[in-house]
Amino acid sequence: MGSLTKIFTNGFIKENPLLVLNIGLCSALGVTTSVFNGLGMGFSMMCVLLASEIVISIFRKLIPGAVRLPVFIIIIAAFTTIVQLVLQAFVPALYDALGVFLPLIVVNCIIMGRVEAFASKNTVGHSILDALGMGLGYTIVLVLISLIREVLGGGTIFAGTPLCVTIIAEDYRMAIFNSAPGGFLVFGMLAAIVQVIKARQAKA
Amino acid sequence: MVTKSKDGVGEMLKLGVVLCLYAVCACTILAIVNYFTLPIITSNKLATAQKAMKSVFSDADNFEKVETFDSTAADALGVAVSDVYMAKNGDSVIGAVCQAEGTTYDRAKIMIGLTASGIVTKIEFLELTDSPGFGQKARDSSYHVASGKTFFEQFSGLDSAKGFTHGNGGTIDAISGATITTVGVEKILTAGTAVLRSVLGAAPIDSSAINNMQNIDTTSAATQNTESLDTNSAADTESTPLDSTQSVNNDSAPADSDDKSANGDAIEYIESAGV
Numbered sequence: 001m002g003s004l005t006k007i008f009t010n011g012f013i014k015e016n017p018l019l020v021l022n023i024g025l026c027s028a029l030g031v032t033t034s035v036f037n038g039l040g041m042g043f044s045m046m047c048v049l050l051a052s053e054i055v056i057s058i059f060r061k062l063i064p065g066a067v068r069l070p071v072f073i074i075i076i077a078a079f080t081t082i083v084q085l086v087l088q089a090f091v092p093a094l095y096d097a098l099g100v101f102l103p104l105i106v107v108n109c110i111i112m113g114r115v116e117a118f119a120s121k122n123t124v125g126h127s128i129l130d131a132l133g134m135g136l137g138y139t140i141v142l143v144l145i146s147l148i149r150e151v152l153g154g155g156t157i158f159a160g161t162p163l164c165v166t167i168i169a170e171d172y173r174m175a176i177f178n179s180a181p182g183g184f185l186v187f188g189m190l191a192a193i194v195q196v197i198k199a200r201q202a203k204a
Numbered sequence: 205m206v207t208k209s210k211d212g213v214g215e216m217l218k219l220g221v222v223l224c225l226y227a228v229c230a231c232t233i234l235a236i237v238n239y240f241t242l243p244i245i246t247s248n249k250l251a252t253a254q255k256a257m258k259s260v261f262s263d264a265d266n267f268e269k270v271e272t273f274d275s276t277a278a279d280a281l282g283v284a285v286s287d288v289y290m291a292k293n294g295d296s297v298i299g300a301v302c303q304a305e306g307t308t309y310d311r312a313k314i315m316i317g318l319t320a321s322g323i324v325t326k327i328e329f330l331e332l333t334d335s336p337g338f339g340q341k342a343r344d345s346s347y348h349v350a351s352g353k354t355f356f357e358q359f360s361g362l363d364s365a366k367g368f369t370h371g372n373g374g375t376i377d378a379i380s381g382a383t384i385t386t387v388g389v390e391k392i393l394t395a396g397t398a399v400l401r402s403v404l405g406a407a408p409i410d411s412s413a414i415n416n417m418q419n420i421d422t423t424s425a426a427t428q429n430t431e432s433l434d435t436n437s438a439a440d441t442e443s444t445p446l447d448s449t450q451s452v453n454n455d456s457a458p459a460d461s462d463d464k465s466a467n468g469d470a471i472e473y474i475e476s477a478g479v
Contacts, residue, residue: 065385067219071226078230089244092252097340099333100310108271159346179381180336 008129011137013201014132018141018187019194023109025161027101029183029196030140033153036160040094041101042139044083050131051079057127060120070117073106080105097160110138141190148186153177211432252330253315256303260317260326261386262299264291282306283395288403291317299325300403304396309334312342316393318400321477322364325392327356339385349377355386364397365406 016073017023027045031037055075056063074179084102087095095102105111114134119127153175155168176182257267268288268429278285283306291299299320305313310333317325329343341347342355343398358376362368368390376384 025222031336037336064436066222072222074223074226074230078234081234085237085241085245089241091250092248096332097336099336099340101336154346156346 004126004129007126007202008133009136010130011180012140013137013194013197015134016111016137016194017110017134019176019191020198021113022191023113024138025187026103027108028138028145029180029187031098031101031145032142032149032183033178034097034150034156034159035143035146036094036158037097038092039139040087040150042135042142043103044087044098044109045105045110046131046135046139047083048076048079048105048108049114049135050113051082052076052111053131053197054124054128055079056119057122063120068116068120072112072120076097076111076115077106093160096158104149110134135175143163144190145186149177153182234396249330251289253303256315256330257291257317257330260315260328261291261301264293264301265341266292269299269376270294270300273399275399277398277402278304278395281391281395281396283392285396288399288472296431297404300400302400302403303330304392304399305331305405306387306388306392307431308332308392309339309382312385312388313388314392314394314396316396317399318397318404320404320406322397322401322404324359324362324364324393325395327359329356334382334385338382339379340380341379342385347379349379351377355379359393364401366395368393369425416470425468 011017012021015021018025018028024045027041031034031041051187052072054073056072068153079085081103086096087102114130117129122130147157149166153173154177155170155173156164158165174182178188224322258264261267270288270290273285273288275285283303283304285304288300288302290297291301295322299318301315301317303313304317305311311331312329312334313331315328317327319325332340332343334340334342345354347354349358351358355377359368362375366375370376370383370386370390376386376390419448
């Protein structure tokens with residue numbers, strides 16, 4: 001049970017894909033202008049990651065090493081397209097909001113990295129835990145970044161949903177948080193906090 | 205994982221067949237998912253279009269489809285105009301509605317309503333896949349341009365004969381930090397209203413407006429090297445990071461200084477038109 005917990009929690013702090021491994025940053029900074037988008041992107045990525053890791057883990061002994069990367073891409077692209085079609089059919093608002101970042105999940109380094117480093121070498125059960133841990137770690141960071149950027153830059157929370165609430169008046173919002181520099185600032189602060197936590201854990 | 209490799213044509217063929225099998229399985233599953241989701245997606249789009257038609261032309265009580273129309277002006281601008289309907293109140297034609305799709309930072313599809321005298325009733329975005337936080341502001345009802353209206357509201361009541369331009373002497377306000385999207389929308393509306401004017405028998409738009417719009421290149425971001433794999437190109441107000449000093453190759457370039465953020469941010473974003 002200890003090793004299973006370790007696999008699951010690996011993606012939260014110790015090997016958080018965004019803040020520690022620094023992979024999959026493109027979408028993380030591109031869509032985190034609102035919590036709705038961040039949550040939607042995180043959930044979509046987690047679905048693709050989970051499905052890809054399960055399938056690749058099941059077929060890991062049937063995938064020749066010489067063509068493993070093209071096979072991984074085929075599987076990841078198929079699941080990304082499925083998520084796209086499902087969102088377009090059942091949650092068109094999120095589909096429109098994510099825009100070009102949805103098909104870009106195919107080339108998200110987190111998915112390719114985890115299927116290559118973990119799913120292709122481990123059992124289905126372990127791969128499921130790894131996918132859930134990494135996906136949740138990614139989603140939590142996305143939501144954190146989105147929360148800070150949306151509140152400080154947009155002045156609202158849950159914009160784009162019926163739960164939207166205005167928190168900061170338009171005159172007092174900091175527009176920099178809606179753009180790339182603000183995104184990097186927030187990301188850098190969170191990455192620094194995670195390093196402090198890891199350093200304290202290492203000392204303890 | 206099979207890692208042993210052998211030389212020989214046979215091994216290469218085997219790898220090719222294995223790859224092919226995986227591709228066939230993936231495509232089969234995709235075809236099944238598409239089979240079930242396509243009707244829902246189609247009906248979503250139809251419902252959105254019907255709702256939008258009524259919302260852009262609330263005075264009309266019925267719409268009659270126009271089967272053939274002159275799309276020369278739209279073709280010249282690279283805009284696809286479709287679903288042209290005459291808006292009627294009883295039997296009298298009071299205007300027309302169409303859908304126009306074209307390139308913005310990515311792509312946009314807009315429903316346009318035009319009265320018989322060439323005044324825009326309203327526009328509505330049916331699809332807009334531009335960057336969240338930037339081009340997406342075009343359809344955001346919480347974002348306001350300099351005039352205090354939302355970006356899409358400002359088109360209501362405009363005379364299509366005067367064209368759609370931003371900047372000094374222009375007819376609209378641009379989206380702060382998203383000029384490519386603004387220019388793309390102007391192009392789409394110029395094309396759409398040109399078609400509607402021809403359908404309604406109104407005087408055609410001055411050809412210089414069409415020519416000016418043709419000189420503006422809003423090549424889709426999906427076909428440019430500045431695609432959003434680099435977050436700077438998507439999040440940095442739709443400009444390429446290294447090309448931030450290039451000016452837009454259009455008549456409205458000097459007016460880019462007007463495109464400041466609503467909070468009076470002095471940072472000026474100049475986009476490259478790109479090819």
